[in-house]
Amino acid sequence: MAISTISEIGTHEGQSVTIRGWLYNLRESGKLLFPQFRDGSGIIQGVVPKNAVPPEVFDAIKGLTQESSVIVEGKVRADKRAPGGYELDVSNVHVLQRVPESDPYPITPKDHGTDFLMEHRHLWVRSQRQASILRVRAEIIRAARDFFDSNGFTLTDPPIITPAACEGTTTLFPVDYFDEQAYLTQSGQLYIEATAMALGKVYSFGPTFRAEKSKTRRHLTEFWMVEPEIAYATLDDLMLLAENFLTFIVKRVLERRRADLATIGRDLTKLEKIETPFPRITYDEAVAKLQEGHAQGKLEHKFEYGGDLGSPDETYLSSLYDRPLMVHRYPAAVKAFYMEPDPQRPDLALCVDVLAPEGYGEIIGGSQRSANYDLLVQRIKEHNLPEEAFKWYLDLRKYGSVPHSGFGMGIERAVAWLCGLEHVRETIPFPRMLYRLYP
Numbered sequence: 001m002a003i004s005t006i007s008e009i010g011t012h013e014g015q016s017v018t019i020r021g022w023l024y025n026l027r028e029s030g031k032l033l034f035p036q037f038r039d040g041s042g043i044i045q046g047v048v049p050k051n052a053v054p055p056e057v058f059d060a061i062k063g064l065t066q067e068s069s070v071i072v073e074g075k076v077r078a079d080k081r082a083p084g085g086y087e088l089d090v091s092n093v094h095v096l097q098r099v100p101e102s103d104p105y106p107i108t109p110k111d112h113g114t115d116f117l118m119e120h121r122h123l124w125v126r127s128q129r130q131a132s133i134l135r136v137r138a139e140i141i142r143a144a145r146d147f148f149d150s151n152g153f154t155l156t157d158p159p160i161i162t163p164a165a166c167e168g169t170t171t172l173f174p175v176d177y178f179d180e181q182a183y184l185t186q187s188g189q190l191y192i193e194a195t196a197m198a199l200g201k202v203y204s205f206g207p208t209f210r211a212e213k214s215k216t217r218r219h220l221t222e223f224w225m226v227e228p229e230i231a232y233a234t235l236d237d238l239m240l241l242a243e244n245f246l247t248f249i250v251k252r253v254l255e256r257r258r259a260d261l262a263t264i265g266r267d268l269t270k271l272e273k274i275e276t277p278f279p280r281i282t283y284d285e286a287v288a289k290l291q292e293g294h295a296q297g298k299l300e301h302k303f304e305y306g307g308d309l310g311s312p313d314e315t316y317l318s319s320l321y322d323r324p325l326m327v328h329r330y331p332a333a334v335k336a337f338y339m340e341p342d343p344q345r346p347d348l349a350l351c352v353d354v355l356a357p358e359g360y361g362e363i364i365g366g367s368q369r370s371a372n373y374d375l376l377v378q379r380i381k382e383h384n385l386p387e388e389a390f391k392w393y394l395d396l397r398k399y400g401s402v403p404h405s406g407f408g409m410g411i412e413r414a415v416a417w418l419c420g421l422e423h424v425r426e427t428i429p430f431p432r433m434l435y436r437l438y439p
């Protein structure tokens with residue numbers, strides 16, 4: 001008998017198949033049992049009439065507990081009313097492990113609090129909604145890779161254990177590296193600047209770490225970042241790349257993960273509006289809009305020129321558009337040490353943040369990189385960074401320095417936006433946050 005996944009069961013219509021999974025739910029009405037099975041690819045309802053199966057099969061399913069593991073045989077029957085289009089007329093069942101009644105599966109269809117679910121994250125991932133989110137995450141990652149792989153970028157993997165900061169010293173996780181002080185990487189950027197000088201167009205994709213003390217719905221301490229870096233690219237080139245990249249990902253997810261987005265309950269019309277070009281405004285223009293919003297009573301606090309945008313500011317700005325908003329040229333003082341100053345206004349950095357619509361905030365941060373040796377040395381000093389650790393990085397400005405640019409997109413922020421999730425904790429299988437190290 002053929003083994004089938006539930007998602008492909010339609011190819012076996014009218015035939016008998018074996019499916020291997022878990023009991024998701026069971027409805028009983030007298031002499032008729034309606035077990036629902038799940039196998040990770042989908043859910044199917046089985047039908048078990050008492051008079052149509054051997055008594056031991058009926059007895060094995062009757063009273064079977066949620067999440068017991070089962071191998072089921074049955075005949076596939078098309079049924080228009082069934083969610084997946086098919087039902088299974090069960091003929092045999094083998095229970096591998098029966099979850100005991102005395103210690104039942106802790107997650108039931110009733111509403112559980114978030115803390116409880118987070119404590120049981122290892123089981124929570126079995127729920128339909130969580131499984132769909134993880135499928136969308138995988139699709140976003142695959143789309144990101146496909147985009148760069150098919151546009152002339154070479155994947156180069158930066159190290160995870162590093163001797164110095166990339167995005168500021170306040171959020172470094174220390175690592176005891178034999179006799180030396182090391183840190184978990186905050187971004188692969190500095191290293192892919194080196195590989196970009198070797199290969200032209202490169203990208204990295206890997207875990208990054210920030211010892212964020214902030215407890216917000218957008219921050220994880222461990223997250224995954226995809227970062228392109230391109231020799232000879234300017235800020236304008238980078239903004240073009242960012243909008244093409246995001247549009248590609250959104251279209252791919254709409255194309256391939258519609259059913260999952262429906263399970264999650266995502267409003268697809270919002271995603272269908274994502275087209276290039278994205279609006280571009282300068283930091284100065286953003287500040288004007290924020291102050292106007294405050295004057296109109298739409299934004300509680302008055303934004304002071306010169307500061308970085310906070311979450312409420314980003315939320316307000318992005319609510320003015322139905323596409324991602326690109327805010328460029330922030331004051332250099334609030335940004336990282338490596339950014340190239342705007343030649344017209346050296347107090348500004350040639351950088352861009354892409355803010356997702358619907359209040360999801362910054363999903364991409366990037367910039368043109370400082371190409372000048374002396375300026376970079378000065379910036380490293382101003383930021384109190386250890387010069388010794390950046391010697392190799394400064395070499396890139398000594399031997400054939402060129403303008404170059406890159407950005408980083410946090411996968412979890414992208415998942416939160418595309419799935420329409422309140423909090424990034426549901427966007428990664430096992431989130432790491434300020435007060436969350438278990439499971």
Ligand code: 4AD
Pocket residue numbers: 166167186187188189210212218219220221223225227228362363364365366367406407408409410411412413424
């Ligand atoms: O803006 P960030 O800090 O930029 C960099 O790290 C650059 N070195 C990237 C580059 O130019 N190659 O981070 C980039 C993105 C953010 O826009 C956000 O999507 C995500 O990474 N991110 C986080 N996601 C989850 N939790 C956190 N604590 C995050 N910090 C940044």
Ligand code: MG
Pocket residue numbers: 353362364365
């Ligand atoms: Mg940023």
